[in-house]
Amino acid sequence: MKVSELAQRVDVSTDTIRHYVRIGLLEPGIDPDNQYKQFSSQDEKRLRFILKAKSLGFSLQDIQAILDQADKGQSPCPQVRTIMQKRLLEAEKQLQQMQQNYQQMQQAVQRWQTQPDCEPTSEHICHLIEGRGDCCHE
Amino acid sequence: MKVSELAQRVDVSTDTIRHYVRIGLLEPGIDPDNQYKQFSSQDEKRLRFILKAKSLGFSLQDIQAILDQADKGQSPCPQVRTIMQKRLLEAEKQLQQMQQNYQQMQQAVQRWQTQPDCEPTSEHICHLIEGRGDCCHE
DNA sequence: TTGCTCCTCACGTCACGTGAGGTGGC
DNA sequence: TTGCTCCTCACGTCACGTGAGGTGGC
Numbered sequence: 209m210k211v212s213e214l215a216q217r218v219d220v221s222t223d224t225i226r227h228y229v230r231i232g233l234l235e236p237g238i239d240p241d242n243q244y245k246q247f248s249s250q251d252e253k254r255l256r257f258i259l260k261a262k263s264l265g266f267s268l269q270d271i272q273a274i275l276d277q278a279d280k281g282q283s284p285c286p287q288v289r290t291i292m293q294k295r296l297l298e299a300e301k302q303l304q305q306m307q308q309n310y311q312q313m314q315q316a317v318q319r320w321q322t323q324p325d326c327e328p329t330s331e332h333i334c335h336l337i338e339g340r341g342d343c344c345h346e
Numbered sequence: 347m348k349v350s351e352l353a354q355r356v357d358v359s360t361d362t363i364r365h366y367v368r369i370g371l372l373e374p375g376i377d378p379d380n381q382y383k384q385f386s387s388q389d390e391k392r393l394r395f396i397l398k399a400k401s402l403g404f405s406l407q408d409i410q411a412i413l414d415q416a417d418k419g420q421s422p423c424p425q426v427r428t429i430m431q432k433r434l435l436e437a438e439k440q441l442q443q444m445q446q447n448y449q450q451m452q453q454a455v456q457r458w459q460t461q462p463d464c465e466p467t468s469e470h471i472c473h474l475i476e477g478r479g480d481c482c483h484e
Numbered sequence: 485t486t487g488c489t490c491c492t493c494a495c496g497t498c499a500c501g502t503g504a505g506g507t508g509g510c
Numbered sequence: 511t512t513g514c515t516c517c518t519c520a521c522g523t524c525a526c527g528t529g530a531g532g533t534g535g536c
Contacts (some may be wrong), residue, residue: 212515222516227500242508243517250468257471264475265451268499269410274475278466288474292455299448306444310437313403317430325423328416330388333395336426337402337412350489360490365526380534381491406525 214247218255225255233258233272265295352385356393363393371396371410403433 215222228234229245234254261271270291272339277284287321320336332338353360367383372392377386392413398407408429415422439449458474470476 210516221501223501224499226517231499244508245516246362247402251471254471257476262499263447263450263477264454264473265447274472278471281466283463283465285474288472290456292451292458296448296451296455298396299451303441303444303448306437306441309401309403310441311456312401313430313434313437317434320430321428325421327421328419331391333392333416334412334422334426336423337399337404338395339398348490360525361527362525364491367526382534383490400525 209252211247214252214255217252218268220255220259228255228258228268231268233268233275245290248251253288264292266291267295270295319334347385347390349383349385352393354392355390356397358393366393366396368407369406369410371406371413402430403437404429405433408433412425 209217211222211225215225225234229236234247234251237248238244238250239246257275257306258268258271260266261274266274274284274288274291277287316336322337326332326333347355349360349363353363363372367374372385374389375386376382377384381414395413396406396409399412400406404412411429412422412426415425454474461474464473466472
């Protein structure tokens, strides 16, 4: 099948598929007459696998390594477990970081509700961002 | 002061400062003799402002717009409030997304604890990623 | 002269998205 | 011929980090 058909079947953009081909995750056949890519049902399975792995937090590089291993006929499972551990730790840190940031943002918005708008001075650019306290009224 | 001194004082890398200069967030003077950048204490304040704004979730583009407004002598506060609303909503969505992903990752790891490693087949690349059920032992 | 700092390109990161410019299929 | 799809560059996104190759200061 052609790019657009595959794209429809698995519900991704043709650009995404082209990207995966570009970086070697997918290797479709090529029609020698017109250079059109020919995707087999194996390619479709491979693509679905890629998307599933992505949704579990693997990077495209991770997935490349996993597929390489499997293509060699060896079990990718040990690698999968190792990488996932790493990604899980990273995700935890990121999540905590995001939660902190989010709280800070919320708190800022709350504080700002009782603060007026002010003109910038040579000392302060924006009192909302720079901290609490009043501003313009000397 | 020179790049490295400023970098030390506000605790960022010289590369970060150079980046901000490159995109116009900072506009230090330049020593005509040696092309060295000369940062004033106003530049330092500006940099501290940038970092504070960043920590509140503003993008560098946001900050550029805010600084432009303030440089014109006008109050950046209304803009600041508007942008923050937008960023807050975005952050909320991202946070929820990350939380969902994180849960999925955790659940996957749990399931995998009772699943063995298996060789890839023409039908399956990695049963861990592809779903539940057993694999190799037909 | 040595070792440190400064400088400017220019490319890499991550996972695509987006033109531009050209071709095949019906 | 028209309108749609396909193709390949090649650059943009975000906030820097990282060489490479060269220069100033002490």
